[in-house]
Amino acid sequence: xxxxxxxxxxxxxxxxxxxxxxxxxxxxxxxxxxxxxxxxxxxxxxxxxxxxxxxxxxxxxxxxxxxxxxxxxxxxxxxxxxxxxxxxxxxxxxxxxxxxxxxxxxxxxxxxxxxxxxxxxxxxxxxxxxxxxxxxxxxxxxxxxxxxxxxxxxxxxxxxxxxxxxxxxxxxxxxxxxxxxxxxxxxxxxxxxxxxxxxxxxxxxxxxxxxxxxxxxxxxxxxxxxxx
Ligand code: CDP
Numbered sequence: 594x595x596x597x598x599x600x601x602x603x604x605x606x607x608x609x610x611x612x613x614x615x616x617x618x619x620x621x622x623x624x625x626x627x628x629x630x631x632x633x634x635x636x637x638x639x640x641x642x643x644x645x646x647x648x649x650x651x652x653x654x655x656x657x658x659x660x661x662x663x664x665x666x667x668x669x670x671x672x673x674x675x676x677x678x679x680x681x682x683x684x685x686x687x688x689x690x691x692x693x694x695x696x697x698x699x700x701x702x703x704x705x706x707x708x709x710x711x712x713x714x715x716x717x718x719x720x721x722x723x724x725x726x727x728x729x730x731x732x733x734x735x736x737x738x739x740x741x742x743x744x745x746x747x748x749x750x751x752x753x754x755x756x757x758x759x760x761x762x763x764x765x766x767x768x769x770x771x772x773x774x775x776x777x778x779x780x781x782x783x784x785x786x787x788x789x790x791x792x793x794x795x796x797x798x799x800x801x802x803x804x805x806x807x808x809x810x811x812x813x814x815x816x817x818x819x820x821x
Pocket of ligand 1: 605606607608611628629630632633697698699701702726727728729730778782
């Protein structure tokens with residue numbers, strides 16, 4: 594029973610991938626890696642440096658500084674989750690804003706940015722015992738993952754969930770703006786040239802529009818048990 598596997602969870606934006614991935618990692622005592630947080634961190638860096646905004650993207654300046662960016666996950670003793678750090682500073686809250694969500698797919702489409710982050714992700718999962726969620730985990734980062742899940746839900750369901758989450762965090766955002774972001778990101782993530790979001794051939798697709806969090810967790814845990 595000590596066999597450790599790699600679990601790749603990919604899917605559309607705001608499908609609750611990270612919720613179930615975190616729950617699985619806790620249950621199995623695996624490492625959880627939120628690869629989206631890494632793309633958000635690079636995007637936040639670019640925004641802070643003035644390299645990207647709603648109507649411009651100075652890719653050259655971002656790439657020049659890319660090597661100076663140190664991103665890491667560090668355990669938050671209060672939440673028991675791993676927070677995202679950028680050059681030693683906790684940016685967990687900053688990366689979850691709609692402003693970052695509106696720019697992240699543009700930054701994540703760049704191959705040099707992806708190369709840097711994929712290398713870190715591969716290193717984090719090299720001993721297995723990892724649950725990683727994102728867009729290209731089962732197709733690029735861990736093509737040989739023993740279990741691949743592809744998550745989906747209707748755009749309305751996803752926007753409503755994300756809207757609730759942001760309101761609970763005290764962010765003043767409209768449902769319409771969130772829905773637009775969800776739809777725009779799906780489009781950009783699925784149509785980009787490098788590592789587009791696509792279901793891996795051997796991934797199991799789950800539509801969680803009508804599933805509770807507990808039902809979804811039990812369903813995926815049963816799939817994990819089959820592999821162990
Ligand atoms: O949680 P949510 O669905 O909002 O997205 P996320 O997982 O935080 O990812 C944010 C964005 O990062 C995505 O929309 C993608 O553009 C990009 N991303 C990616 O390109 N590849 C990954 N493995 C993970 C995220």
